Amino acid sequence: MQSRGFSCRRLYGSAVAYSGLAALQRARQRHRIVILAYHDIDAPTFKRHLEFLARTYNIVSLTEAVAAIGHGEALPERALVLTFDDGFRSFYTTVYPSLRQFQAPATVFLITGYVGSDDIPWFGWIDLASRKRADIADVLPNFLRGVEWLSLRRSLMAYLKTVPDEERRSLTEKITLRIEASDEEKDRYRLLTWNQVREMERSGLVSFGGHTRTHPILSRVGLDTARQEIADCAADLEREIGPAPRHFAYPNGGPADFNEQVKGMVQEAGFASAVTSIRGTNGPGDDLFALRRITVDGTLSVGEVAAKASGLWFQLGQGGMYM
Numbered sequence: 387m388q389s390r391g392f393s394c395r396r397l398y399g400s401a402v403a404y405s406g407l408a409a410l411q412r413a414r415q416r417h418r419i420v421i422l423a424y425h426d427i428d429a430p431t432f433k434r435h436l437e438f439l440a441r442t443y444n445i446v447s448l449t450e451a452v453a454a455i456g457h458g459e460a461l462p463e464r465a466l467v468l469t470f471d472d473g474f475r476s477f478y479t480t481v482y483p484s485l486r487q488f489q490a491p492a493t494v495f496l497i498t499g500y501v502g503s504d505d506i507p508w509f510g511w512i513d514l515a516s517r518k519r520a521d522i523a524d525v526l527p528n529f530l531r532g533v534e535w536l537s538l539r540r541s542l543m544a545y546l547k548t549v550p551d552e553e554r555r556s557l558t559e560k561i562t563l564r565i566e567a568s569d570e571e572k573d574r575y576r577l578l579t580w581n582q583v584r585e586m587e588r589s590g591l592v593s594f595g596g597h598t599r600t601h602p603i604l605s606r607v608g609l610d611t612a613r614q615e616i617a618d619c620a621a622d623l624e625r626e627i628g629p630a631p632r633h634f635a636y637p638n639g640g641p642a643d644f645n646e647q648v649k650g651m652v653q654e655a656g657f658a659s660a661v662t663s664i665r666g667t668n669g670p671g672d673d674l675f676a677l678r679r680i681t682v683d684g685t686l687s688v689g690e691v692a693a694k695a696s697g698l699w700f701q702l703g704q705g706g707m708y709m
């Protein structure tokens with residue numbers, strides 16, 4: 387979510403892209419490695435983004451980027467990595483066809499407990515509650531009662547991400563019981579199936595990484611739960627798609643959402659690197675278990691993607707936050 391109006395942002399992004407400032411900024415930053423973080427996106431928008439990214443950057447796999455950052459291996463200038471969090475089922479029809487068309491590699495971080503399941507992750511239920519304007523006031527903490535859904539979704543999500551995990555689970559459960567959702571309504575939050583995962587991994591274009599088993603905020607659960615979530619996720623990946631250098635993404639991924647202990651657990655579980663949602667680019671010698679990313683989504687025009695990926699967007703004071 388940005389602080390400024392949508393149309394204002396759009397105009398701004400295009401102006402930046404066409405003024406050549408973004409190109410200048412890209413040239414300055416050509417030795418830095420850009421990792422983009424997507425969640426879900428529709429097919430035509432992603433195709434437009436990828437057309438631009440493929441002709442402007444050298445799209446490399448996360449494994450290649452990690453070899454350059456961690457072990458000094460050579461990478462082309464203007465290297466960019468595509469990553470997708472959560473592993474929504476729509477990825478197979480909206481993103482994968484464009485990746486094949488442009489032969490662009492990408493990494494998808496799976497919440498392994500929901501792969502192939504009809505059930506949906508907890509944040510999907512909150513989103514559904516918001517879309518359906520569900521009547522949940524009486525289960526909410528006092529300070530959120532009476533807040534209109536327009537701002538309630540954001541406040542509730544922020545609240546659930548910062549409370550101890552038990553509270554998050556108990557409140558989400560109460561909210562879930564209040565929602566009557568059809569199969570179609572739940573479908574947008576469902577994750578890929580293991581067969582789709584295997585098929586895409588065999589293509590050599592898409593690699594899969596871990597994003598825990600149920601998507602708790604790892605700094606809000608006890609150490610044993612955190613270790614279990616990470617280790618079970620690694621075991622699921624290995625059992626279903628086999629061993630490989632795999633990477634990890636911290637749920638939510640902000641500075642307060644993981645810590646040194648969690649980083650150690652990810653390493654112990656055998657992951658080769660971990661990405662955050664902390665904004666920035668990467669270079670040789672950077673911490674492989676706290677890689678920086680730039681969040682992009684389907685509401686952005688190509689001009690805005692250009693401005694964000696180049697870093698100019700932030701330099702000129704545009705907002706931006708992780709999700």
Ligand SMILES: [Zn+2]
Pocket residue numbers: 471472597601637638
């Ligand atoms: Zn996520």
